Amino acid sequence: MRFTRTLFHTVALSFVVSAASLGAAAHAAEKITIMVGGYEKQIYLPAKLAESLGYFKEEGLDVELLNESAGVDAENQLLAGAVQGVVGFYDHCVDLQAKGKFVQSLVQFSQAPGEVELVSTKHPEIKSTADFKGKSLGVTGLGSSTNFLTLYMASKAGLQPGDVVTIPVGAGATFIAAMQQDQIQAGMTTEPTISRLLKTDEARILVDMRTVETTRAALGGTYPAASLYMETAWINGHKEEAQKLANALVKTLQFINTHSGAEIAEKMPKDFYVGDKEGYIKALDAGKGMFTPDGVMPEDGPKTVLAVLSQFSKNVKGKQIDLSKTYTTEFVKNVK
Template sequence: MSISRAFLQQTALGALVAAGALFSGHQAFAADKVTLMVGGYEKQIYLPAKLAEALGYFKDEGLDVELLNEPAGVDAENEMLAGAVQGVVGFYDHCIDLQAKGKFVESVVQFSQAPGEVELVSTKHPEIKSAADFKGKSLGVTGLGSSTNFLTQFLAVKAGLKLGDFTSVPVGAGNTFIAAMQQDKIQAGMTTEPTISRLLKTGEAKVLIDMRTIEGTKAALGGTYPAASLYMQTDWVEAHKEDTQKLANAFVKTLKFINTHSAAEIAEKMPKDYYVGDKDGYVKALGDGKAMFTADGVMPEGGPETVLKVLSTFSKDLQGKQIDLSKTYTTAFVKNAK
């Protein structure tokens, strides 16, 4: 029995229509793709990014989040401004710095209320007893224009030095920072965990200024200092409110997890190479510094004012500029988080 050409054509058309319906249905439910640049995702200060991924919270929100690693926050910021990524996991101070340059960027989720940074001094240089002794020294920072550079400049100027009295050397973090100190390319430098613990354990460095806790931060900087955050261009946030809300939902859940679980439980969720061969040291450092994270992603009261005051101490970009702090962060999404 022959099958008519018309029937075959109709059947083929029906199959195509069905396939098209399935395809469009798949597209409708596909996860939204968002790319975030992290200023060194092995750093404990930026732990919420990798933890949210490990816990599956991005997927729970229907997001396909790609995390890219960039050791220096200033380079991550440039990637975002160029449109290569939608957001940055980095320090809030860039939002203020960029407004002074005519660019509007806002912290959407505030991860921490202390920098989690330490100024370490090489034990080869016992003459460095305070920031006033930075004169003539080479000081390690992650990158020029980075938050570690901002904080280093502030501490030096606060101690009575001029910016030309010392040299900021971009050395990244981890192995590159450690090598720079071992080779005496830097005599002191600002870094985070787990780099801090690694150098303290070997006795190659000692702590000069500790900003891992809220108390230490207030002593060094004069107030609560909102640091690690998810920041994005204001225009992108306005145009993508649904995706921004989903990101806020995932990160607020992550911050709650950090606040309700032990350092050991959190460490178990992280890639094993982050321990750098010393899991106990990693867990201890996380336990000691865990209080820097906010419980809900909300900007701490008075924090933006402290950051503006710190940056205004040394930054020529900010001098004579009117900064609208209300445009450097938003609490709308974290307060609506599920």
């Protein structure tokens, strides 16, 4: 009788342990989908690099990266619950709070936008942002970060709303075609689009925001840009996963900080080079200083972002924004 009871307990215990193990495995395998606002763009490099280096898997995460060329559309996917996170500009966290939606930058990738205002070489008359009057300027999308930054630079040069027209042209091939066809006379874009147009001598740099110093000169302060942002409720309800994401991405930022452009390029998909590996590496070496070494939000950054949006985002204008709720450093500061 005692043997039967012991056997029953052993079998029951095994069943409980197996059920618990299955539950843990199911929990660990829960997919986290992250939409990237153009993962071939160097400003969003840490997302694809973390995947390539195997850092997500090392943390026991099942992360799927989806590609979406415009940050505004990625933001909509997050709010619809189609994805758990977005790799995009931090300013969406400020903009969304004005609409009563709470999202936070979990890991701050960059402390400078990594954007450049390019001018078509067909238009030598454009010598400064003051010469934008009457011109059509390319941006990623209307309501995008590039749109707000373009309008902010125009206003700093003394131009009024209506003096310029912003045209949504995306990035890469669509941006290049718009400039070649003179649909836009200038436009804001990132690498590798910048290098492609400079190499063919179809454009020149007017404003460079790929470093902290040049960004301060152009905008009056540090401008935190690329980040992984997620809904605050999701972060609070998935602290273990949030910490693992922070671990993987901070490790990736440290890799960027301690390796050359050539070493980083070797870890990236070959089609990201767009047929010019040397140019890709050169752009990486020139621009990787935009990335934070530790994923921490720069202290003075959120104020600069709010200053830009307060002028040009109809959502933010006149609203009270609690900047402390637009980002968290809890997880990046816990990375060992």
